[in-house]
Every structure is written in structure tokens, then in C-alpha cells.
Amino acid sequence: MSGMLGTDFFLAWMTLAAGTVRLHRDRLTGLDAAIGDADHGANLDRGFTEVGKALTEWPPTSPAQVLVSAGTTLIRRVGGASGPLYGSFFRQLGKSLDVPATPAGFAAAFASGVLAVERLGKAAQGDKTMIDALAPAARALTQAVQEGADERKAFERAARAAEEGAKATIPLRARKGRASYLGERSIGHEDPGAASSALIVASLAEAAA
Amino acid sequence: MSGMLGTDFFLAWMTLAAGTVRLHRDRLTGLDAAIGDADHGANLDRGFTEVGKALTEWPPTSPAQVLVSAGTTLIRRVGGASGPLYGSFFRQLGKSLDVPATPAGFAAAFASGVLAVERLGKAAQGDKTMIDALAPAARALTQAVQEGADERKAFERAARAAEEGAKATIPLRARKGRASYLGERSIGHEDPGAASSALIVASLAEAAA
Amino acid sequence: MVGLVLVSHSAGLAAAAVELTRGIAGRETPVAAAGGDDDGGLGVSMDRIEAAVREVDQGDGVLLIPDLGSAVLTARLMEQPGRVVLADVPFVEGAIAAAVAAGGGAALAGVLSAAEEARTYRKL
Amino acid sequence: MVGLVLVSHSAGLAAAAVELTRGIAGRETPVAAAGGDDDGGLGVSMDRIEAAVREVDQGDGVLLIPDLGSAVLTARLMEQPGRVVLADVPFVEGAIAAAVAAGGGAALAGVLSAAEEARTYRKL
Ligand SMILES: Nc1ncnc2c1ncn2[C@@H]1O[C@H](COP(=O)(O)OP(=O)(O)O)[C@@H](O)[C@H]1O
Ligand SMILES: Nc1ncnc2c1ncn2[C@@H]1O[C@H](COP(=O)(O)OP(=O)(O)O)[C@@H](O)[C@H]1O
Ligand SMILES: [Mg+2]
Ligand SMILES: [Mg+2]
Ligand SMILES: [Mg+2]
Ligand SMILES: [Mg+2]
Numbered sequence A, B: 001m002s003g004m005l006g007t008d009f010f011l012a013w014m015t016l017a018a019g020t021v022r023l024h025r026d027r028l029t030g031l032d033a034a035i036g037d038a039d040h041g042a043n044l045d046r047g048f049t050e051v052g053k054a055l056t057e058w059p060p061t062s063p064a065q066v067l068v069s070a071g072t073t074l075i076r077r078v079g080g081a082s083g084p085l086y087g088s089f090f091r092q093l094g095k096s097l098d099v100p101a102t103p104a105g106f107a108a109a110f111a112s113g114v115l116a117v118e119r120l121g122k123a124a125q126g127d128k129t130m131i132d133a134l135a136p137a138a139r140a141l142t143q144a145v146q147e148g149a150d151e152r153k154a155f156e157r158a159a160r161a162a163e164e165g166a167k168a169t170i171p172l173r174a175r176k177g178r179a180s181y182l183g184e185r186s187i188g189h190e191d192p193g194a195a196s197s198a199l200i201v202a203s204l205a206e207a208a209a
Numbered sequence C, D: 001m002v003g004l005v006l007v008s009h010s011a012g013l014a015a016a017a018v019e020l021t022r023g024i025a026g027r028e029t030p031v032a033a034a035g036g037d038d039d040g041g042l043g044v045s046m047d048r049i050e051a052a053v054r055e056v057d058q059g060d061g062v063l064l065i066p067d068l069g070s071a072v073l074t075a076r077l078m079e080q081p082g083r084v085v086l087a088d089v090p091f092v093e094g095a096i097a098a099a100v101a102a103g104g105g106a107a108l109a110g111v112l113s114a115a116e117e118a119r120t121y122r123k124l
Helices: A007-023 A025-035 A039-056 A063-077 A084-098 A103-121 A131-145 A151-167 A176-187 A191-206 B008-022 B025-035 B040-057 B065-079 B083-095 B103-121 B130-146 B151-167 B179-185 B192-208 C011-025 C044-055 C070-077 C093-104 C109-117 D013-024 D046-056 D071-078 D091-105 D108-117
Strands: C004-006 C033-035 C061-064 C083-086 D001-010 D031-035 D064-068 D082-086
Touching: A007 A025, A007 A063, A007 A191, A025 A039, A025 A176, A025 A191, A039 A063, A039 A191, A063 D046, A084 A103, A084 A191, A084 D071, A103 A151, A103 C061, A103 D071, A131 A151, A131 A191, A151 A191, A176 C011, A176 C093, A191 B083, A191 D031, B008 B025, B008 B065, B008 B192, B025 B040, B025 B179, B025 B192, B040 B065, B040 B083, B040 B192, B065 B083, B065 C044, B083 B103, B083 B192, B083 C070, B103 B130, B103 B151, B103 C070, B130 B151, B130 B192, B151 B192, B151 C070, B179 D013, B179 D091, B192 C083, C004 C011, C004 C070, C004 C093, C011 C033, C011 C093, C011 D013, C033 C044, C044 C061, C044 C070, C044 D082, C061 C070, C061 C093, C061 C109, C070 C083, C093 C109, C093 D091, D001 D013, D001 D046, D001 D071, D001 D091, D013 D031, D013 D091, D031 D046, D046 D064, D046 D071, D064 D071, D064 D091, D064 D108, D071 D082, D091 D108
Parallel strands: C004 C033, C004 C061, C061 C083, D001 D031, D001 D064, D064 D082
Antiparallel strands: none
């Protein structure tokens, strides 16, 4: 199954991510309305739509090209904090990916993408950000691969971990991003970036299904 | 001569101050162009013109009324930092003036006006501000009165002290106001507010002449 | 709620800072701009500050946040101990922190100290 | 001279801050605004930041001064060690201090530390 992680797979991931973001656009914006500025769904929808356009206009010829192009587009077109963060994630993931991509290589590259987000945002798990979904996903992925799981299984475990991580942000108090200005009042709401991260990792599993 | 310090005297002071500010408007603005924002002459000209209007519209019936009205108008109409500062000066001077005003009383009230400027601006002599002209003027006034000088002499000595104080700001480095942003580069220029203070004290002497 | 007045030489800066502050702290927090002189030019107008104070005063106190120079001096003359208080804080960052605190129901002293904390808040 | 780019979510805030900064530091200092998203709405645009950097770059380095959030994150991605540097400073006060230092001929490190001093500068 290791031939699965080719250019087409990553193109499919981006298409599925764009679709799920479009579908959950209003929910994401609603989460952001509670503790932010009510634009996260719109931001990501615009960003992933532009990713789709860029990937059509300049067809990439390698997984790295898909991811770096997607990341660059997100940085340039999202407009909110999630743009540079997701952009750095995909760019770093793309740059770290060995050719040909193996499940273990992907897990390592994914972890390195998450690290780029942590570095840029100076955020750690527990700060009620996208990291709270991405970091558990990275760990689940690594562990699954180490246990010999195939991509499909590994991505499913990552998706579940991301989803749980996103829900686990509800009782947290935000320490980074706009929501951190709310202090105590950020408690009781799911972080929009963690929610979108769960969707993006879920579409990774979907792309492998 | 102590009957001299009546309402008409203070009205004359304000008229003469307005005139000298108008006359030196471009020089004051030029000084402010060097180390500020090139509006000091225009600010004060506008302010004293409004003072004249206010004093005509609501004719004051006591020295205190002249000075408090002038001060309030300056606070409201100058627009620059010198507005609240000169405004506080004249208001405090007016409020501190005993009735009937005596030379000694005037000297004490003048000193109390200068103190109000120092308190508002958190400035001290040597900071390259209007204080560098006003504080020496206050001291000269007090000393002259103690030595038994009449108003005319006392005001002349104050005017000379203010003028010297203004010139003495040239080698100083500004520590307050806009000019303080320039640091070293504020050295070598006369402070516009000190220059206008010298003019205002000179018109005090003129009013008594 | 405690009201906020952003006082600046520049009408544009005060208005834009109010917009940004509302965007972050929410529209319910009473924040008003007092920028520019009486004619809207560069300068500070006591009339504009007074009007802004009246606009945001709900009886819980008003914090004046000036940018610099004559805005600071003019605002100082308008202080009324315990009711209208001046904040010596970074203009934009202090306004946002104050607005969030005010929106959260903090009293005047709490809003002031939230604004003052903006001094040490790191952006990175 | 070192150039400055003021990066904000709000096109109005960046433009007004540039105006104020020029008013204090003088028109010669290269200061440009990068505010708003690609369409001028609330947001941050890398294209606008890049254009602003090009505008003020005289070869002596450029300081990026962001207001908050995505402006900070986007600016961080544009850092080029020793050439294009981010300042974590109060937006308005830091910009003024930096512009004055730049206008005085300070090098990039000096302009950055002038901006950082604005954190502790008291207005009263
Ligand atoms: N410093 C940070 N580190 C990690 N994630 C962050 C940081 N700041 C914001 N985020 C994430 O970005 C999300 C908000 O994205 P978005 O609404 O698109 O941007 P904005 O807050 O600029 O409107 C937050 O929910 C959070 O997950
Ligand atoms: N904090 C202060 N204390 C005392 N005087 C000050 C202070 N700030 C400014 N000044 C005086 O005000 C003068 C500038 O007045 P003006 O040009 O009318 O105001 P602005 O600086 O707001 O344009 C300075 O030359 C200085 O004498
Ligand atoms: Mg948002
Ligand atoms: Mg936003
Ligand atoms: Mg001036
Ligand atoms: Mg001025």
C-alpha cells in the first residue's frame, strides 16, 4: 500500500479538505463567533477554494509540490491567523516528505508540520488552539505506524485523535490567538481552529479510504 | 500703583499677548518646524484670537474672570500641547489671585500658575519646554517684588528672565513634548513654547508700561 | 459597563482603533473615538472628548486612553477622580485589553489595570 | 535609512498610524502601511506586506511592526534575518519611536531597540 501516498493522493486530500471546509463553513464561523471574530469558516473556505484553483492552474508533479503550493496559497489567501499557521503546516509537511512517501515518512513529516505551527504560533497543547487537535493527531499517527498499521488505519486513528483533541478544547481557557483576550470567557466553547484541524485530518482519512 | 492690576490691566495683557503672538506667529511656527510639528504659532494665534472673542462676548468683571476665561478658551481652542499647558497656567493664575490684586499677590499667583504647568506636563526646568522661560520669570517676579520694585519694573525683570530662559533652551536636549522624540537632534534649537512664553511675559510688561 | 474613549491627534487613528477594538471585544462595549481638533484637522478637541465621554458613560466610569502629547495633557485635564480616569498605556493594545475587560464586566480599576497589563503582553 | 512597515488587520489603522508617525518623525523616513486583506477588508495580506517592504527598502533593512494576531504571524513568515525583522512592540508608540530612530540614521538593530523602549516610555 505504500505506493498510495503519491501526488494524486495529496491532490485528493486537498479536494476533500476543501469540500469538508465548505460543508462545515457555517459551523466553524459559528464557533469563531463565540470566542473570536466569526470569520474562521469563511477564511478557510476562501483559502481552500484558492488552493483548488492554484493546483488546477499549476498542476503539481510531486506530493511536496502539492503541499507546498497549498501551504503558500493558504498563507496568502486566508487572511486570518489560521492562514499563516495552516500554511506553515502544509509547507513544512511538504518539505519534510521523503520521495517516495512512506507511512513512516509521512508520520514524521506530519509531526514536523505540527512543530512548525507550534513554533510560529508559540502555542503548546492546552492553549486551546489548532495544536490541541494537530498534536494528538501527530502522536496517534506515529504510534499507529510504529504498530504497523496501514495508511488507512493510521489516518483513521489520527482523525479520531484530532476530533477528541478538538472536543477537549471546550473546557480550556484560551492562551493564544484572539480568544485569549476573552480570558475566562473563552471557557465552554470549542476552538474553531481545533475544529477545522479535526476536519482536515478527517479528510486525510477519507482520501485514504 | 497697586490699583493698576485691575480687570482692564488683564484685558490689556490678553490683547497685547494676542498681538505679539500674531506678530511672531511665523517665527514660532518656524521654531516648531525644527523640533516639532510646525504648528505652535498657528495654534497660539488661533487660541488668543478666540480668547479675544470670548472676552468680548462675555465681558469679565474681575481679573480672575479674565484669566480663567482666557485659560479655558486656550485649553479648548489651541489644539496642541501648549493649549492645556497655557490654559492651566492662566486658570491657576486667575484662581490664585487675591482681590484686590497686589504685586506680591500677583507674583505668588504667577508662581502657582507655573506650578500648575509643571504638574500637568510633568516637566521641570531644563527639560527644554515653556517651563524654562516661565520658571525664571516667576522667580524674577518674586524677587523684584520682595526688593520693593513696582509692577512695571517687576514685570520688566520677569520679561528679561523669560527671554534669557528661552534662549537658554537652545543647547538643551528636549525631555518633554514632541521634541523629546528627537533626542540629541533637538539640541541647537530654541524651544517654541519657551519662545512664546517669553513673548507672553513681555506683553505683561508692555501692559504695565 | 465601563466606557472607553480613545483620544488621538488623528481622527482617523482614533476611529480605526475604535473599530478594531469593537471587532475584538464585541460591539456591546461602549467605546468612542475623540480624534482631531474641532475642525477635524490634526489636534485634540476637548469638546470632542466631552461628547465621547457622554456617549460612553453608563454610570460605571470612563477610561480615557490617549495616544500622545496634547491628547495626554488634554485628557488629564478632564479626569474626575473615580469617574473619569486616564490610562497611560499603549494606545491600540491598551484599548483592546481595556475593552475586553470592560465587556467582561470589570469595574473601572479593573479595566485600568487590564489596560496597563497590555504593556507587558507579548505578541509572539 | 531603515524602512518601516506597519502591518494591521485594518487598512485604516495602518494608514492613520503611518500618517501620525510621519507627522512626528518627518516625511523623509520611509514608512509604509500594510493593512487589510487583498480586497481591503479586515485581514492581513502578504502581497500588501511585500509591496510595502519593497517600497521602504533602501538597503539598510526593514522593520515590520504588526498590531496583533494574524498580522504578527504573517509578518513572522516574512522575516529575513538581518534584513527584514519583526518588532514585538506597541503598535503606535513603537512605530513612532522606530521612525524617529530610523530618521536619525540608526541601523536596524538600533531602530528595533528604540521601538522596544517604547514599551517602557511613560506618557505622563
Ligand atoms: N498563536 C496561535 N497558535 C496556534 N493557533 C492559533 C494561534 N492564534 C490563533 N490560532 C488558531 O487560529 C484560529 C482562528 O483562526 P481565524 O479565525 O481564521 O483567524 P483570526 O483569529 O485572525 O480571525 C483559532 O481558533 C486557533 O485555533
Ligand atoms: N510635557 C510638557 N511640559 C511642558 N511643556 C510642554 C510639554 N509638552 C510640550 N510642551 C511645550 O509645548 C510646546 C509645543 O506646543 P505646540 O506646538 O502648540 O503643541 P504640539 O507639540 O502638540 O504641536 C513645546 O515647545 C513645549 O514648550
Ligand atoms: Mg477569526
Ligand atoms: Mg479574523
Ligand atoms: Mg507643535
Ligand atoms: Mg501639534
